Structure formats: structure tokens, C-alpha cells
Amino acid sequence: MAKITFTMAKRIFKSLTGGPATRRYPAVPARRYDASRGHIEINIEDCIYCGLCSRHCPAHAIEVSKPERTWQIDRARCIICNSCAEACPKDCIYMSNVYHEPVTSPILIEKIQGPEPAPKPEKKE
């Protein structure tokens, strides 16, 4: 009995002095690490629209159109596995360690329009 009382007293003391085990999210931001997988982002300026990310996506969440120069991701389908970032030959897709913001719409398709291609330098004769 004395042992149980001592264990309980230790626990109560820890709980009183140690603060809560949880945190008051969103007032206090969620704990995150450098390696945390939050959501996928792209530097569209560097993209060459090769479509490797789309081919390697296990959830078929990415669509790439070379003629239109667009890169599209369906956030609801994305399983945040980092497969596209690994497949990208230009390393322009990367994983952010911040979770995607909450949304109210059920449609979570993000279409990103790339810049116009730089004009080709004229051949010197």
C-alpha cells in the first residue's frame, strides 16, 4: 500500500509541476522536425515537364502537361510519400515539413502554371 501511495504521489507531483503532456494547438504550433513530411511543393521555374513525378506517384495524384506547361496536384489523393520528389531529375519538387493548411472545399486540386519558355537564341549564321 505504501508503495502504491508513493508511486501515485510521485505521479501527481510530476503532473502538477511538469505541465500538460499535450499542447494547445493551434495557439502553440505543432511539433515538427526537419524530416517531417508535411506537403509537396514545386519550384515551377525549374520544371521541365518530363512527367516522371506523375508516373511514379502511387496515388496518381499528379498530372503534368508539357504543351500547356502546367503541373497539377490533387491534395486529397496525395499520400505524401515523397516518391515524386525522389523521381524528379531537376530536384524542383520538394517536401515541406509544414502540413497543408486546412480547407473548406472538398476539391483540393492545385494547378500551377509555369512561365513562358525563354525565347530560343537565334542561330548565328
Add this chain to the structure above:
Amino acid sequence: MGRRTVVPFGPQHPVLPEPIHLDLVIEDEKVIEAVPSIGYVHRGLEKLVETREYKDYVYIAERICGICSFIHSLAFCQGIETIMDVEVPERAHYLRTIWSEYSRMHSHLLWMGLFADAMGFENLFMEAWRIREQVLDAMEETTGGRVIQGSCKVGGVRKDISAGKLKEMSSDLDRISAEVTEMNHVFFDDSTVIHRTRGVGYLSKDDAYKLGACGPTARGCGVAIDIRETGYAAYPELDFKPVVENAGDCYSRCMVRAKEVVQSADLIQQAIAKIPDGDIDVKVRGNPDGEYFSRVEQPRGECIHYLKGNGTKYLVRERVRTPTLTNIPPLVKMLAGCEMADVPVIVLTIDPCIGCAER
């Protein structure tokens, strides 16, 4: 003989984390027979193997279960590596072992919390989950995911752990292990737990073996089956013996899991002490041609991945046999003759994971 009534239990029930349905034939307050049925969360993940490249399917294999996720991907990768004769670096084997044991710790702590909750012991439930959070933090810091780690791949692992971090993990585990041991005293000695679990849901050693029980369900009945002893990943180099209890009731199944958490922490520390330097992956070229049964020990028991490839980048067939499926016949046996009020506790002691049983 009293009047018999059929009481439906589940698929939606406060005590059940996942949907299993049981038709309980009861007489007065005694359960005479239990008829189980599953089929509420089928997702068709096995079929996807035909349309996804085998290297990308690792992500899907990992999502078969939301708790023992890493071990599913390990089983899949191991199978492909054996078919293709890929020699995985030693360091990758150790990292796989470390993450497997972390998965086991978090799964068992989750179960212990749920079990305490099923008994109505809310404080213990919160204590178990508070400790589990530290395990999840360690997994997120090293792999990037709290539960779905995504760190296993065909030919090795994706992420390395630095020497400093390994040292920190080892000392953290000392603390976690001490906290778990302190909490285990409540599970082992508290009169509330003993009243609710001792002598409840008895399964004899013979029945456990004949009905195909596996994992802690079998080990709680005195059957010393542990697939880790077959020696995959880095387990042959580690010193461990399966935890076996002989009573065969809910209390002994609980004891097996409670002791395994401490054992897992010890296994991780052993692996950290022995981990060699070197590469963490090898480049895998070509496509699998052949078939293999890959066996691993999950927190719930033995899991088998059957893989068959035909030389293309798409596998022909994948078949998963999960431990929950084999633990359902023993569950039915345990339920016969128990009190109606004990049903939630007994159902939880096999740690049902219907999501992975149905895939």
C-alpha cells in the same frame, strides 16, 4: 435451459477501434457461441500490385495497416530482394530492425491504452498513450512520419540515422523503458485489472496451436512462436528470447505485450550498440521473376506476403495473410462460455486490426 437470444456486437462499438461484427448467441448473461463476420473496410490493395511498379508499391504495402505499417513494407521489400537476389547492406538491416521494434513498441503501447480503456481504466489509458507519444516523436524525427514512416525501400532504406541521434535514442529508451516498467506494475498488480482479466477468455495451449493462433495470442497460451527467431533483418545478431506466458487468459496476453515493450526497447539498444557503418542501400536493377513467401513478425503475430513476379515491372500477384485473420478462430473459441460483459475485453486481447485483415 434458458431462452437464447442473439445480440449483435459491432461493427460500430465504443470499445472497437476497427469494424468487426460478432453475432453473440447468449443464454441469460453467458455467451454460448460467437459468429464473426468481417468485410466492412475492404480496399482492394492487393489488386493494385498489377498497376503499380513494384518499387512504388512499397508505399501501398506500407499503407495496408495504419499501425504496423513499417513491418508490412519490410515484408514486401524482403520478398522482392530474395526473388531478385539483392544483397542488402548490413547497416540497412540494423536500421530496419530498429524501426520494426519502434513500430512494435508503439503498437503495443497503443493496445495497452485501448485495453485499459476497454476495462474502464481511463488514467492508465492516458498514461500508456503519453508514453507512446515519445516513441512516435522518435519515429517522426528519424523517418519523417509518425506512423507511416516510408523509410523502407527495395534494396535498403531511404534514410540514415546519425551517430549522435542513435546515442540520444538509446538514452531516451532508458527513460521510456523505466516509465513503461512503472506503468506495467499497474497492469500486473492492480486489483481492477486483475478482476477484469484473470481467468477471463481462457484458451488452452493445444487449442491455440490447432486453431492457428499467432503472436502474443499464442505466446500468452504457452506456444513459443516468434518469427523473429527465423532470423530476418538483424535479429540473428541480437540476443532475444520470445516472451511466453502459460496461463492462456486475458491477463497473460496482456503480460506478454507489456513485457514485449520493454524487450523491444532492449532490442533497439542492442541494435544501436552493434550497428556497423556503411551504405544504407544498393541500386536495384531489373525486374523480379519468381515467387516467394516473405514472413515477418508483426506486433500482432506472423504476417506473410506472397509475391509473384513474371519479369516485368508489375508483379502478377501479391497475397497478404495478416495475423488478425488467423487470430479470429481462437477468438471465437475464447468467447464461447464467457460473460457478456467480458466480451469487449476478450475481443481486444487478440488486438484486432481489421483494416489490415481485409486490405
